[in-house]
Amino acid sequence: MAEVWRSAQWIYRAVFLVLALGLLFLKLLPLGQSAGALPGPDILLCLIMAWVVRRPDYLPLVMIAIVVLIEDLLLMRPPGLWAALVVLATEFLRSRVALTRELNFVVEWILVAGLMVGLLLSYRLILAVAFVPQAPFGFVAVQVIWSIVLYPVVVGLSHLILDLRKPATGEIDSFGRRV
Template sequence: MVDPITTRRFLFRCLLLVLCAVIIFVQMLPLSTIPGGIPGPDLLFCLTAVWIMRRPRWAPVALIVLVHLVADILFLRPIGLWPAITLVGYEYLRRKAGGSTEISPPLELGISVATFAALVATNALLQFIFGIPQPTIGVLLLHVIMTALAYPFVIAFSHYVARVRRAKPTDLDGSGIAI
C-alpha cells in the first residue's frame, strides 16, 4: 500500500505539470498578430512561486527545471539560461518560506515580485553580456508589473481551484517542513 501522503504529493506534482503545460500551450497560441503591445505576465513563474511558497515539496527541482527547459525550447529562448536563473530564485523562495505558516499574502507578494524583478534584471544583464537580442528596459519593467498584477490571481486560483493551501501546523514534519 502506498501511504496517502505520498499519493497526494504525486497527484499534486502531476497537477502542477498539467497546469504548466496548459500555460505554455496558451502562451503559444497566436492570439494577437499585432507586434508590440503590453507584455503578458509570466504565469509560469507565478504558478511555480505560489506552489513553492505554500507547499515546497509539491514542486521538486527536477520538475521545475524540466518545465522551464521545455518552455525555453518551445519559445525559442536561449536554452537553459532562464531555467538556471529561475532555479536560483525558486530556491531562494523555498528557503524564505520554508513551509512556514506565518507568511502573509502581501509579504509573499512582495518577496515574489522582488525576486522576479531580480531574476529579470539578471537575465537581461546576461543576455547583454553575451550579445543576445533583448527587449528594452521599458518592456522588461512592464513585464515585471504585469507579473506583479497577475500574482494575486494565481494565488487565488491555486488556493480555491487547485486547493494548494499553506500548511497548517499539523501538516509539518519533524523538521518543520510541510509534507
C-alpha cells in the same frame, strides 16, 4: 496516512504538469499578437512561485528545471539561462519556507515581486554581457509588472480551486518530519 500524503503529492505534481503544458500551449498559439501590443504576464512563473511558497514539496527542483527548460526551448530563448535563474529563485524561496509560512500575504507578495524584478535584471545583465540581442526593456518591464499584479490572482485561484495552502503548524510529511 503516508500513502495518502504521497498520492496527494503526485496528484498535485500531475496537476502542475498539466497546467504548465497548457500554459506553454497557449503561449505558442498566435492569439492577437500584433505589433505594439502590451505583453501578457508570465503566468507560469507566477504559478511556480505560488506553489513553491505554499507547498515546496509538491514541486521538486528537477520538475521545475525541466518545465522551464522546455519553455526556453519552445520560446527560442537561450537554453537553460532562464531555467537556471528560476531554479535559483525557487530554491531561495524553498530555503526560507519556515519564514514564509509566518509571513502575511502582502509581505509574501513583496518578496515574490522582488524576486521577479531580480530575475528580470539578472537575465538582462547576463544577456548584455554575452552581447545577445534582447527585447526592449520597457516591454519586459511591463511583462514583469503584469506578473506581479497577477500573482495574487494565481494564489487565490490555487487556494480556491486546488486547495493549495501553506502547511499548518505541526503538520508532518510522509516521513514523519514537520513540514
